[in-house]
Amino acid sequence: MLIHPHINPIALELGPLKVHWYGLTYLAAFAAFYFLANWRARRAPFVAAGWDRQKVEDMLFFGVLGVVLGGRLGYVLFYKPAYYLAHPAEIFAVWQGGMAFHGGLLGVILAMYLYGRRTGRPFFEVADLVAPCVPVGLAAGRIGNFINGELWGRAADPSLPWAMIFPESGSDLPRHPSQIYQFGLEGLLLFVLLWVYALKPRHRGAVSGLFLLGYGVMRFTAEYFREPDSFLGLLALNMSMGQWLCIPMIVLGAVFYVLAKKDAFQPESRKA
Known part of the structure; x- marks a missing residue:
């Protein structure tokens, strides 16, 4: 049976300064976004729309605020109000x-809207640039x-080759390493x-619509496969809070994708 290795959450200590692994994964996520968004900004149609490195940096500043503030407020409002x-x-x-x-996503959506208003860019132009760059950051967060050793999975069949005991859970039950599942699904795939x-x-x-739909699914x-939060448990229809929050994402993603195919978000001057 695999056992989750105890890893010191503090990666580096310099006197009173403590650098946590989780903080480093956030830095890795923002660095990956910066690199990928700059690559996309050099592709059509973004070059024609005037995107460059400075604009990506400005957008990233808005995005970081959206992630941190939205992620925190989302946890406060959705999970422990x-x-x-x-x-x-x-x-x-x-x-x-x-x-x-989900709170971080709402924060980023608001940040993209504000950035678009500030720079005179359509919301979906900004969102389409950002969307493919996000999953790598999600993968870093799951690592x-x-x-x-948090957000462990539900109890698994002991015969499952990769079932893992998470001592942090307070039990010796073999569990699904759901963090790795999420790393693979909503991150890499x-x-x-x-x-x-x-x-x-x-x-x-x-x-953008495909991102919402894909992540939601x-x-x-x-x-x-993920253990529900102990203070919430499973909600109506035996679904977790995370699943309930994914439903509007799936619906909106499908609606946006269908509307996009009908050129609903294209400027009137560019419609056929």
């Missing part, structure tokens, strides 16, 4: 842990979860699908 209502001073105590992808799809010119909004699936 009663607790933080009683302890408002802890809302921004991010060092205590607690970030939510951070695995290193920390989604990245490959989106990146290959986006290599050819697509209708405006199609890449893959996260919804992975949640069947």
